[in-house]
Amino acid sequence: MRAVRRSRTFTTMKAALATAYGGPDVIRIAEVPTPSPKKNEVLIRIHASAVNAADWRLRRANPWFVRLIFGLLKPRRAILGVVFAGEVVETGTDVTKYKKGDRLFGWTSIMGLGGHAEYIALKENGAFTRMPDAMSYTDAAAIPFGFGTARHFLAKAKVTSGQRVLIYGASGAVGSAAVQLARAMGAEVTGVCSTRNVELVRSLGATEVLDYTKDDLSAHRDRYDMVFETVGKLPFAECVKLVKPNGVIITGSEMPGQMLxxxxxxxxxxxxxxxxxxxxxxxxxxxxxxxxWQQKAIHTVIDSTFPLARIKEAHVVAESGRKVGSVVVTI
Ligand SMILES: NC(=O)c1ccc[n+]([C@@H]2O[C@H](COP(=O)([O-])OP(=O)(O)OC[C@H]3O[C@@H](n4cnc5c(N)ncnc54)[C@H](OP(=O)(O)O)[C@@H]3O)[C@@H](O)[C@H]2O)c1
Known part of the structure; x- marks a missing residue:
């Protein structure tokens, strides 16, 4: 039984559906029923989301075991989108944490998805929080995936002030966030990126920037307290060479083959x-x-922004492996 009375305006919503595994062309915009918030849920009008690595990997069923979790022959959940930024429009009867009008941002959750739609119902204790007043929905949507992932791994690695940290793939969503967060944690950051992104990575706070198309990384052996490989491009053996003895290697982007x-x-x-x-x-x-963000210690890096109607193009950019920061979708 529903916990709140529905307003007729919320009965259907626009959403981007991926009802089959495949390339960006499997995605279509459709009108679907708006979810109803349960007693402990808030109904959020989503204003922005992002197309992240998780979205194109789920759409492609890449790696293969995606099918074991999300549906063998076709996706069980058709609406992708692991992040959101939006406004509470209804609350379930037991909700105490948030009220109508609150602006929230964070994860929809990798298991629940649903961010590429006009509305979502989420448990009030989900992985999201209030947006600062000055934050735009576009900025808010660019934070959870890259910064959330970078924050998780850097906190787990217990980065301390003065440590030398190498961020490999410093121009991606996770990498550009990791450069800023490691710097804010007091580390001396070296970022590795291609020529076109050198200035950006320097502007994010890297003390040193190495260009993987020109610089010889082998000249930096045994140099770093921590190596954070964010894009799955630097073989583990190379990470080992760069890190000091007793150092830390973060392999958050590792695929099953690489793990083996x-x-x-x-x-x-x-x-x-x-x-x-x-x-x-x-x-x-x-x-x-x-x-x-409020203290201006971090800044979002946004590659491009697309309206929901052009979300296929957002998927193409996200999947290119060349985006700089995040690809945002406005809804
Ligand atoms: N473990 C987890 O929970 C978790 C969470 C989030 C993401 N991930 C994984 O992390 C990976 C990265 O995600 P992301 O969204 O940050 O990636 P992304 O934004 O798509 O990364 C693209 C960036 O990587 C750069 N790049 C491409 N080839 C490179 C190379 N050989 N060396 C250095 N940089 C290179 C590109 O610029 P150039 O082409 O100009 O170099 C581009 O700026 C994904 O595989 C994702 O699945 C894991």
Whole structure:
């Protein structure tokens, strides 16, 4: 039974549906029923979301085990979108944390998805928080995926002031956030990117920027307390060479094949700690990031913005492997 009375204006909504696995062409805009908030849920009018690596990977069923979790032959959840920024329009009868009119941003959740739509119903204790007054919906949608992931891994790695941290893939959503957050945690940051992104990465706070198309990384052996590989392009053996003995390697972008290879190849006798796995979706991290944004300690990096009607183009850019920061969708 519904916990609140529905306004007729909310009965249907526009959403981007991916009802089959495949390329960007599987996505279509359709009119679907608006979800009803349960007693402990808020109904949010989404104003912006983002197309992230998680979205195109789920759409492609890449890696293969996506099918085991999200549907063997076709996706069980057709509306993608792991992040959102929007406004509360209804509250369930048991909701105490938020009220109508609150502006929220954060994760919809990787298991629940649903961010590429006009409305979503989420449990009030989900991994989201209030937006600072001055934050735009576009900025808010560009924070959870890249910054949330970077925050998770850097906090887990316990970055301390003065440590030398190398961020590989410093121009991506996770990498551009990691440069800023590691710097804010007091680290001396080296960013690795291509020529076109050198100035951007420097502007994000990297003390040193290496251009992977020109610079010889082997000249930087045993130099870093921490190596954060954010794009899955630098082989683990190369990360091992760059990190100091007893240093930390973060492998948040590792695919199953790479994980297997790492398990067999080892570290050649060098003692290193490896941090990997899936980033937690956390409301506390969202609050931390909202505060950091308010203090101007972090800035969003937005590659491009598309209206929901052009979300296929957003998927093409996100999947290109060349986007700079985030691709935002306005809804
Ligand atoms: N473990 C988790 O929970 C978790 C969470 C989030 C994301 N991830 C994974 O993390 C990965 C990165 O996601 P993302 O959204 O940050 O990626 P992204 O934004 O798509 O990364 C694109 C950036 O990488 C740069 N790049 C491409 N090739 C490169 C290379 N060889 N060396 C260095 N930089 C290169 C590109 O610029 P140029 O082409 O100009 O170099 C571009 O700016 C994805 O595989 C995603 O699945 C994992």
């Amino acid at each position: 290879k790492r398990a067999f190849s080892g570290t050649g006798g060098k003692k290193v700690a490896v941090i990997g796995g899936t980033a937690a979706e956390s409301a506390v991290d969202m609050q931390y990031l909202a505060e950091m």
